[in-house]
Amino acid sequence: MALLPAAEAVLHPGPAFAREATYRFDIPAGTLSSSLSAFSAATGLSVGWSGSLPATATRPLHGTMSAAEALCRILAGSGMQAVRAGANSYHIVTWRRPARPVAVPPPPRPTPPAPPIATAVSEPIVVTGQKRRQVLSDVPMSVTVVPLGGDTDGRLTAGTRDLALSVEGLALTNLGPGRNRQFIRGVADSPFNGPSQSTVAVQLDETRLTFDAPDPDLRLVDMERVEILKGPQGPLYGTGALGGIYHMVSVKPDLAELSGRVRGLAEAVQHGGLGIGGEAVLNVPLVTDRLGLRGVAYSLRSGGWIDNVRRDRNANRTKTDGGRLALRWSPDADWTIDLSGVFQDINPKDSQYVTASDDTVQRQARIPEPADNDFKSVAATVEGRIGGLKLLATSSYVDHGVDYTLDATDASPRFGLTGVSRFVDDRAYSIHNHEVRLSPEGSSNWLAGLSYMRAQSRSTATVTSADATVVAESLNRKVTEFAAFGEASLPVTGDLKATAGLRLSRSIAEDEALERSGGRATRVSKTIASPSLSLAWTPGADSLVYLRYARAMRPGGLAPADQSATRRFDADELGSFDLGFRHAAGRDLSFAASAFYTVWSDIQSDYLLDNGLVSTRNAGKGRILGVEASVDWKPFAGFKLGAGASYIDAHLVKSADGIELDDRRLPITPDLTGRLSVGYLFVISSDWAAELSAQANYVGRARLTFDETLDRDMGDYATASAGAVVTRGRLALGARIDNLFDIKGDSFALGNPFSIMQAPQYTPLRPRTFSLSVSRSW
Numbered sequence: 065m066a067l068l069p070a071a072e073a074v075l076h077p078g079p080a081f082a083r084e085a086t087y088r089f090d091i092p093a094g095t096l097s098s099s100l101s102a103f104s105a106a107t108g109l110s111v112g113w114s115g116s117l118p119a120t121a122t123r124p125l126h127g128t129m130s131a132a133e134a135l136c137r138i139l140a141g142s143g144m145q146a147v148r149a150g151a152n153s154y155h156i157v158t159w160r161r162p163a164r165p166v167a168v169p170p171p172p173r174p175t176p177p178a179p180p181i182a183t184a185v186s187e188p189i190v191v192t193g194q195k196r197r198q199v200l201s202d203v204p205m206s207v208t209v210v211p212l213g214g215d216t217d218g219r220l221t222a223g224t225r226d227l228a229l230s231v232e233g234l235a236l237t238n239l240g241p242g243r244n245r246q247f248i249r250g251v252a253d254s255p256f257n258g259p260s261q262s263t264v265a266v267q268l269d270e271t272r273l274t275f276d277a278p279d280p281d282l283r284l285v286d287m288e289r290v291e292i293l294k295g296p297q298g299p300l301y302g303t304g305a306l307g308g309i310y311h312m313v314s315v316k317p318d319l320a321e322l323s324g325r326v327r328g329l330a331e332a333v334q335h336g337g338l339g340i341g342g343e344a345v346l347n348v349p350l351v352t353d354r355l356g357l358r359g360v361a362y363s364l365r366s367g368g369w370i371d372n373v374r375r376d377r378n379a380n381r382t383k384t385d386g387g388r389l390a391l392r393w394s395p396d397a398d399w400t401i402d403l404s405g406v407f408q409d410i411n412p413k414d415s416q417y418v419t420a421s422d423d424t425v426q427r428q429a430r431i432p433e434p435a436d437n438d439f440k441s442v443a444a445t446v447e448g449r450i451g452g453l454k455l456l457a458t459s460s461y462v463d464h465g466v467d468y469t470l471d472a473t474d475a476s477p478r479f480g481l482t483g484v485s486r487f488v489d490d491r492a493y494s495i496h497n498h499e500v501r502l503s504p505e506g507s508s509n510w511l512a513g514l515s516y517m518r519a520q521s522r523s524t525a526t527v528t529s530a531d532a533t534v535v536a537e538s539l540n541r542k543v544t545e546f547a548a549f550g551e552a553s554l555p556v557t558g559d560l561k562a563t564a565g566l567r568l569s570r571s572i573a574e575d576e577a578l579e580r581s582g583g584r585a586t587r588v589s590k591t592i593a594s595p596s597l598s599l600a601w602t603p604g605a606d607s608l609v610y611l612r613y614a615r616a617m618r619p620g621g622l623a624p625a626d627q628s629a630t631r632r633f634d635a636d637e638l639g640s641f642d643l644g645f646r647h648a649a650g651r652d653l654s655f656a657a658s659a660f661y662t663v664w665s666d667i668q669s670d671y672l673l674d675n676g677l678v679s680t681r682n683a684g685k686g687r688i689l690g691v692e693a694s695v696d697w698k699p700f701a702g703f704k705l706g707a708g709a710s711y712i713d714a715h716l717v718k719s720a721d722g723i724e725l726d727d728r729r730l731p732i733t734p735d736l737t738g739r740l741s742v743g744y745l746f747v748i749s750s751d752w753a754a755e756l757s758a759q760a761n762y763v764g765r766a767r768l769t770f771d772e773t774l775d776r777d778m779g780d781y782a783t784a785s786a787g788a789v790v791t792r793g794r795l796a797l798g799a800r801i802d803n804l805f806d807i808k809g810d811s812f813a814l815g816n817p818f819s820i821m822q823a824p825q826y827t828p829l830r831p832r833t834f835s836l837s838v839s840r841s842w
Contacts, residue, residue: 085353086397088449089134090506091125097605099125099138100156101199104190106506107131108197112651113156117144117605128397193267193291193311194551195300195501196454198508204563204600204610206294206644206658208232208694212287218787218798218837220331220339221366221382221830223281224310229761230741231292232692232710234310235733238813238827241382242281242410242437243466245732248294249660250688250714251307251638252732255768255814257466258670258678259521259539260633261618263307265297268406269314270499271443271460275304275519275543277493280439280464282408283386286345286360288313295640295660298594298616299565302515302547306616306638306664316402317356317392323347327839329364334806334832335425336369337378354394361387369831370416372429379414379432386439399448410437415470417815422826423808430484433816435468454505462495472527475818478675479536481529487536487676487818491523510552517545525677537677541621544572551596559603565596571619590619590635607647615639618668621680633680636666640688652698662688667716667730671771676818683770684719686730688712702745709738716770727775729767732812734779736764751792758786766812774820781809781829798837806832 091102099122100111109131122138129137135146135154149155189200189209200209208231219226224246228234233249243257246264253260257278266274273280284290290312297305324346331339341364349356368381386408393401415433418424443460472479472487479485501513520543525536551565573588596614603609620635644658664686670678694708714730729735741759748754762782768775787800807829815825 086128086130087134088128088398088452088505089125090452090504091122091138095605096122096138096142096144098122101202102507103131103134103138104199105197105508107134108152108190110153110190111135111146111156112149112153113144117142117156191291192313193293193309194508194511195513196503196508196511201606201608201646201648202508202600204561204598204608205612205614206642206656206660206692208234208292208294210290210292212284212289218329218789218800218835219802220329220341220364220835221833222284224279225281227284227290229739229759230708232694232708232737232739233294233690233712234292235766236279236812237732238416238811239278240380240412240416240435240813241384242412242439243278243435243468244281244813246279246307246310247732248292248307248310249662249690250712250730250733251662251664252714252730253667253683254670254731254770255812256670256672256678256817258680259541259621260668260670260680261304261543261621263304263618265301265305265309267309267311268441269312269402269404269443270445270456270458271404271441271462272301272495272497272517273439273441273462273464275493275495275517276521277464277491278437278466279310280408280437281410282312282406282439283362283364283384284312285343285362286315286358286388288315294658295612295642295662296594296596296614296616296638298592298614299549299551299567299596300511301616302517302545302549302567302569302594303543303571303592303616304618306618306636314388314390314404315358317349317358317390318347319349319351319353319356319392319394321347322349323842325839325841327837329835329837331367331833331835333367333369333378333830334834336831337367337381339364339366339381341365341384356392358390358392359387360389368413368416369425370414370418370828371426372414372432373426375429376414376432379429380416381413383409383411383413385409399446402443402445402447404443406439406441408437408439411435415815417813417825417827419815419823419825422810422828425828425831429471430473431469431471431486433469433471436465438465440464449505452505454503455500456503457500459498460495461497462493464493464495466491466493470816470818472676472818474822475676476527476529479527479534481527481532481534483529483531485527485529487525487527489523489525491521493519493521495519508553510550512550513548515545515547515549517543517547519543536675540575542574543619543621544574546570556599559601561600561602563596563598563600565614567594568592569594573619573621588620588632590617592617592619592635606649607645609645610643612642612644613639614642621668633668634666634682636664636668636682638662638664653696655693655695657691657693659691660688662686662690664688666720669770671769672774672817672820678817682720684716686715687717688714688730690714704743706741707739709736711736725770726772727767731767731769734764734766736762738762748790752790753792754788754790756786756788758784760784763809768812768814774814776810776824778810778812781807783807783829794841796837796839796841798835798839800835802833802835803829803831 096117146154293309327343329341343362364384368378370380390404418427441462445458470487472485476485496518499515523539547569549567553563598612601609617637640662642660646656648654667683669683690712692710716728743757745755784804785802789798813827
């Protein structure tokens with residue numbers, strides 16, 4: 065977040081419009097609020113105001129013009145005017161005649177810009193997770209937006225698990241960096257990384273990053289925001305989006321100004337080691353207002369805290385290197401072409417489970433268990449106007465490798481081996497994705513598109529002892545999906561709007577590994593219809609009540625070729641009702657609440673075989689009930705409070721084999737979570753400002769897996785963090801403490817599947833961690 069600079073200019077129509085960027089507007093007559101929301105959706109610019117707007121009807125606005133001219137026309141006759149409040153934002157204020165200039169003696173020295181740690185005015189939040197620009201207050205579904213402002217909050221380990229502490233309903237496993245799975249609102253099938261498709265689709269801008277791979281855990285450097293869309297998103301995103309979407313929005317190249325930032329980071333983990341790292345961001349306009357380049361690079365070495373007794377202290381230390389490069393070309397005011405590339409390499413030196421209890425950070429280990437997560441992607445997006453329509457065409461390719469090693473000694477006899485053995489799983493995931501969409505220029509009332517996706521998963525797992533190497537399993541699965549989709553909104557009455565969406569897709573899954581091994585070609589095909597329907601009621605300009613129903617499906621699939629007894633698992637389908645309310649009382653208070661009911665049929669669940677390998681089966685039918693709420697309040701200048709809570713009751717109501725289970729809870733998802741945060745921004749002197757912050761989180765009880773022989777309770781712990789940022793101009797110094805009270809707890813992961821039968825395993829929380837950061841921007 066950033067303090068907006070003082071107003072730079074009052075907008076008046078005139079010749080200057082010819083020198084500004086122009087936009088195509090097609091805004092119907094309405095209220096000031098609705099017209100300004102449509103303006104934001106058409107331009108991507110933020111418009112904020114304090115208090116309430118006058119009840120003035122606006123005239124239709126059609127044509128191509130600058131943002132300044134459009135705002136003047138919208139506000140004509142309202143007694144209001146638009147004041148520029150930043151490069152991409154305006155503030156609506158009561159019109160005042162410009163005062164006569166008064167000579168003022170210059171101050172003794174210039175005051176540096178205010179530190180980038182707070183927001184001075186309220187701005188409508190624009191989200192793009194629904195594949196077009198929308199003002200959040202108009203979106204009839206549950207969405208959480210976490211603004212990042214390009215920052216990582218000073219953590220050396222900043223990633224998805226840290227961000228989840230600020231989002232109700234988002235849960236993750238804790239197997240280790242680059243090996244975790246995300247779940248939203250209790251739509252969780254297992255803690256294992258098996259053949260089944262993920263229930264949450266991870267997106268970066270227009271690129272789909274995952275299909276059946278774990279979360280790549282991209283570091284949140286130079287990100288504008290993260291949007292979490294809750295509930296099934298089948299109509300717009302297709303197969304696999306049963307729980308929702310995790311959508312990262314990067315900061316795009318600025319075509320006008322040279323800018324950059326560097327940051328140094330250090331950490332010390334109690335009971336563990338030291339860490340150090342650095343980040344750099346550089347934005348270069350190559351051709352002013354036409355062509356720009358933006359680059360991000362980072363390299364981090366985080367301290368471990370798990371000790372392998374008599375072998376290695378702080379064994380799970382992790383090395384992370386990565387970066388992004390984005391090129392934006394704007395040949396004219398109507399068209400934009402974006403090219404981007406991403407890479408990240410995460411290398412944990414060992415796993416992070418223990419065997420004694422969750423109170424310890426030590427374990428006996430025969431061999432180290434390292435992992436390697438290599439992620440790369442490239443993408444191209446073209447967006448522009450054709451007549452009164454907006455066209456977006458995007459293509460992307462993802463290459464994702466996940467390798468890990470486990471001690472398989474306890475399972476050696478099951479593979480015909482003796483003595484110490486090592487299990488090595490080498491996995492490669494790839495996604496080709498192409499999509500074209502049309503929507504009306506200057507409006508988000510409808511959207512239509514076509515898409516093609518091909519996801520391929522290849523893996524070879526071996527078990528090696530001193531005498532021999534055995535191929536334990538192999539997989540070469542290709543899933544192809546062709547789809548047509550659309551969504552449209554229509555007014556029912558003055559305050560009631562209906563939105564309907566539908567996706568028709570054809571999914572084909574093939575196993576090439578089985579064909580190469582001499583077996584018969586196996587193919588699973590499925591035609592899928594994924595609908596949604598929502599009603600949105602706006603009782604006032606600042607309130608929205610919505611009811612939404614949506615469905616999504618994962619097509620059936622194939623287990624690894626060596627598991628002939630469990631080759632096929634059926635498609636599962638999920639439908640969910642979501643009743644929600646959002647309200648914003650000016651800029652000082654906002655509130656959101658929702659209740660949801662979900663039915664999940666033929667749940668695909670990864671499970672453990674007797675030899676320690678993972679396969680997939682249909683576990684049965686599930687039912688999920690839940691409520692969640694959040695509030696943000698600014699009682700006075702510089703002070704802010706935030707709170708949220710969720711309760712989820714997720715159960716298996718009928719098992720696939722009809723066996724009555726003692727514990728019918730769905731895995732991983734905690735039943736109750738809560739958070740409370742506080743922040744205070746204040747000025748120390750004319751040169752210095754500071755912000756203090758603190759947050760407390762409670763994570764309730766959850767279970768590990770459906771398999772009662774492996775199951776254990778996890779969660780039921782509370783953690784706290786505190787931080788401070790001191791700024792002077794463009795220099796910022798930060799310090800924070802995570803897990804302030806060094807709380808112990810078991811945090812949602814399975815350790816080693818080959819030895820879990822021999823003794824319980826626990827994944828302890830990261831101990832108390834001290835972090836320091838220093839950054840400089842220009």
